[in-house]
Amino acid sequence: MKLEDLESIMDEAVFVAFLGHFGGRRLYVPKNMGADHPISLVIGLEAATALSDYLQGESVDLPTLDRYNRxxxxxxxxxxxxxxxxxxxxxxxxxxxxxxxxxxxxxxxxxxxxxxxxxxxxxxxxx
Structure with missing residues (x-):
């Protein structure tokens, strides 16, 4: 999984918010994303659902926002x-x-x- 793949799922502002909140961690993305899930609360249900559809229950290691900015x-x-x-x-x-x-x-x-x-x-x- 490449960072560019995740970046293509969301627009830039949503992706920056996603990395700002979850960056530097290993994050499990469930197959079925609910509106009350922490990922949905940060990036919105639409982007969270697209992320869930893409990863389908996998974990992903996210870089920090600083690393992304570099x-x-x-x-x-x-x-x-x-x-x-x-x-x-x-x-x-x-x-x-x-x-x-x-x-x-x-x-x-x-x-x-x-x-x-x-x-x-x-x-x-x-x-």
């Missing part, structure tokens, strides 16, 4: 760098340090290089 920041940093945005501008836009941006980009270098558009100017080769 993952979102990492994704945004890599997307901006793929577009050619400078380290300084990314740090300013994301609200983190330049050093953090450089570390994330170093870790994701292969991903960035695979999707970066071709340079506008090429080096002239002399014979």
């Amino acid at each position: 993952r979102i920041k990492r994704r945004k940093i890599l997307e901006l760098r793929k577009k050619g945005v400078s380290f300084d501008m990314i740090a300013w836009e994301i609200g983190c340090s330049r050093r953090f941006v450089i570390q994330i980009c170093a870790d994701g270098r292969e991903e960035i290089e695979a999707e970066r558009p071709e340079p506008k100017f090429r080096q002239l080769e002399l014979f």
